[in-house]
Amino acid sequence: MHDIRPDFPILSRSSRNRPLVYLDNGATTQKPTAVVDAIAKYYRQHNANVHRAAHELAEEATSMMEAARDGTRRFINAQAREEIVFTRGTTESINLVANVLADRVQPGQDIVISELEHHSNIVPWQLLAQRRGANIRAIAITDAGDLDLAHAAELITDNTAILAVSHISNGLGSVNPVGTLIDMAKKVNALTLIDGAQAVLHERIDVAALDCDFYVFSAHKMFGPTGIGILYGKLDLLNALPPWQGGGEMIERVSIKTSTYQAAPFRFEAGTPNIAGAVGLGAALEYLEPLPLADLVTQEESLVAETLIELEKIQGFRLIGRPKQRSSVISFLLEGAHPNDVGTLLDQQGIAVRAGHHCNMPLMDRLEIPGTVRASFSLYNNEADAEALIEGVAKATTFL
């Protein structure tokens, strides 16, 4: 068994005078020493603005940032480095796309999302739909928490402008059949965006195989720093789209009346970018590259499955969502308790989980619950974490 736990210094701290049990990886993952050190080293030794000055430091900073772009391209199997646009995160990536696609959405057309989506993959489309007089349609889920493909087939029609769905649900952990959905959308010439925020460490991401138009994710959910995210877009499409934000770095030539723009990715990267963030992302990718990721994911999946078996033996435990394929998330309720009660009782035992609606209000409405308690695993979680969770939940039930 490959153990990456020692690479993450924060995991040996305590919380509430107990050993920390970190099971809130769906919110953000912890960072390995390699990433923390790379960011500090960047500021200590290389800091400069990128793509501008003619000096050695700027050259170094630029090549470090651009190395992260190359690493990202390899990580998701994009064809060209220019297809990788750096943003602040998944949320900004989706907002960027929703803004630059405005002219491609006609009044009365449909934007198809799903009931499972994170607010980040709902609200930007609502804003676009309001601006353009378009409609939002949501693919229904089954009671088990899977996307209803028959309903998807009804919704994805010649009238669909965009299909935007998540690869993995953050609320339930359902792995969605994005390949099938992308194929449906392509048959009707709709554009496709996949929200991969929860997928990056749990699925092998291959944008070439998926053949989606856009794929978006955040570095902080894959051992990288906060404040940097990725928008992958097909190169021809990116270069045919207008810029979103204007400013430095994204222009080719500016006069008082008009400007011409750089090609992708710089067209979409106005202003000084998050250079240290990109360096941290690069370090995270470098850290991941030699790891036996497939084995680690298998290990994680069996840990989640075993944990679930034990949790279900606890009186009053109610699992929320039984998707056909589950990623690293266990969402649940305890009979007679509000999710926040459970979150507090676990926190008192040093167990970090999330309680609430997880930015999934439409999903919670659909399931007619106020929220859930969500334990979300990552590649460094181990048996001890699982046991602590099981004991912690059992203890919590004695309070209620």
Place this chain on the structure above:
Amino acid sequence: MALTLDIQELKATFDFLDDWEERYRFIIDLGKEIRPLEDSQKTEANLIRGCQSQVWLTYTQQDEQLVFLLDSDAHIVRGLIAVVLIAINGKTADDIVALDIEGLFAELDLLAHLSLTRGNGLRAMILKIKQVAATLASVS
């Protein structure tokens, strides 16, 4: 209100309980003693915003006495509501305005519940109680 403890007894009990388990069991039990609101009182207008769990607040005024009625759908929040109710019980509007509820939570080692993430609904509730008291205090 069925709460029988006064604030001194509450503090003494907290002092006496020495681990988190006993404290939280006590808080949850306290919550069971507050009079639940009728469904008809759990209106949108009485709901306090900014809370992950739901908190409802309404009040009546009998002579000089302000009586707050509060409820929540979460056990621990109901318990914390009970703490607040004990603190303001029998107090005039002027006293409530002057009351240091944050100080009390600090003393009881419950300040984390007033933090910006989790307890902001509770914070909003305390603010609302103070506002209500302030309008009445300035009148009298």
